[in-house]
Amino acid sequence: KYTPDKGGKMSIKDFEIGRPLGKGKFGSVYLARTKTGFFHCAVKVSLPTGTLSKCALMPWLFWDKIFESARQMNGVQWSALAYADNQLSTVSIPIFQVLFKSQLISGSVEHQLEREIEIQSHLHHPNIIRLYTYFWDAKKIYLVLEYAPGGEMYKKLTTERRFSEPTAGKYMYEIADALSYCHRKNVIHRDIKPENLLIGTLGELKIGDFGWSVHAPSNKRQTMCGTMDYLPPEMVQGMAHSDAVDLWAIGVLCYEFLVGNPPFEHENQGDTYSAIKEAKFDYPDYIKKGARDLIGKLLVIDPKKRISLEQVKTHYWVEMMVETRRRAEQREAGGTKT
Numbered sequence: 100k101y102t103p104d105k106g107g108k109m110s111i112k113d114f115e116i117g118r119p120l121g122k123g124k125f126g127s128v129y130l131a132r133t134k135t136g137f138f139h140c141a142v143k144v145s146l147p148t149g150t151l152s153k154c155a156l157m158p159w160l161f162w163d164k165i166f167e168s169a170r171q172m173n174g175v176q177w178s179a180l181a182y183a184d185n186q187l188s189t190v191s192i193p194i195f196q197v198l199f200k201s202q203l204i205s206g207s208v209e210h211q212l213e214r215e216i217e218i219q220s221h222l223h224h225p226n227i228i229r230l231y232t233y234f235w236d237a238k239k240i241y242l243v244l245e246y247a248p249g250g251e252m253y254k255k256l257t258t259e260r261r262f263s264e265p266t267a268g269k270y271m272y273e274i275a276d277a278l279s280y281c282h283r284k285n286v287i288h289r290d291i292k293p294e295n296l297l298i299g300t301l302g303e304l305k306i307g308d309f310g311w312s313v314h315a316p317s318n319k320r321q322t323m324c325g326t327m328d329y330l331p332p333e334m335v336q337g338m339a340h341s342d343a344v345d346l347w348a349i350g351v352l353c354y355e356f357l358v359g360n361p362p363f364e365h366e367n368q369g370d371t372y373s374a375i376k377e378a379k380f381d382y383p384d385y386i387k388k389g390a391r392d393l394i395g396k397l398l399v400i401d402p403k404k405r406i407s408l409e410q411v412k413t414h415y416w417v418e419m420m421v422e423t424r425r426r427a428e429q430r431e432a433g434g435t436k437t
């Protein structure tokens with residue numbers, strides 16, 4: 100827990116609330132910025148390629164420490180912004196998820212929130228949105244989260260209809276890396292879908308919402324709200340499930356990234372249900388061999404027969420697409436970046 104030098108508890112009064120960014124699992128999410136010097140979060144990194152990088156929320160660090168760590172990062176120019184309010188606004192900084200305690204009184208949501216805070220606050224990975232801290236007042240609970248300037252993945256997918264193979268392949272590498280980090284900490288996410296993913300400063304995927312994660316193994320029957328599309332056979336049949344549910348989900352995610360809609364989507368839930376149970380789906384003609392091979396090894400009914408996250412990261416199609424993306428980004432950076 101964080102105690103500012105004035106010895107009080109951090110509170111909403113330490114922040115200025117900016118525009119609403121959307122709805123989180125339990126409440127609304129706002130862009131925010133600190134009012135005073137408590138949070139040294141106004142460090143803007145302008146990388147040689149001129150891309151803005153995210154601002155890290157560094158609680159009560161002193162400027163020289165920030166500069167010191169900056170200087171150690173070779174090849175990166177750091178332009179630390181002074182604290183004058185007028186400058187803070189140019190820096191993307193932490194945001195909140197505001198929760199009303201009244202909404203939490205019903206036990207289950209409260210436990211879910213406690214679990215989310217407990218889990219997400221201990222996960223430190225570049226493809227997972229950081230939960231920096233939280234505090235509460237008489238009526239509300241506030242989560243201070245990392246801000247992802249790239250916005251929400253489902254909006255990008257809706258706008259672009261579907262992603263290119265290099266984009267989808269790179270996202271698959273990133274989410275497999277993030278989930279293998281979670282699984283090593285015995286956390287299964289259980290709700291991987293575009294709506295729960297965000298995009299960081301450098302276009303990287305970030306898992307945004309741990310409202311449904313649990314410590315494995317779990318046979319908690321959760322009242323499902325929202326789409327069934329991402330649920331694996333073992334969950335739709337209410338069986339005990341393991342971290343392999345996240346493997347199935349990234350198979351569905353890869354398909355949706357490349358096609359624009361999930362593989363088991365049907366008019367009525369009954370058809371979706373049986374298609375999932377039988378892992379019955381087909382590919383549009385334009386989906387190539389490499390992608391079919393990866394998806395086919397994840398959308399497997401028997402959870403034990405799905406390939407592992409490490410095998411996803413080293414899959415020949417993923418490796419090929421990550422390399423293609425890297426070369427394209429290098430060409431872009433090399434040329435005159437507009």
Ligand SMILES: CC(=O)NC[C@@H]1CCN(c2c(Cl)cnc3[nH]c(-c4cn(C)nc4C)nc23)C1
Pocket residue numbers: 120121122123124128194228244245246247248249250251294295296297306307308
């Ligand atoms: C994945 C998830 O939890 N989504 C629901 C919440 C809505 C905004 N949330 C954000 C969270 Cl939790 C973190 N960073 C964000 N950045 C944005 C955003 C940026 N632009 C340009 N547009 C938006 C929107 N939103 C967030 C999370």
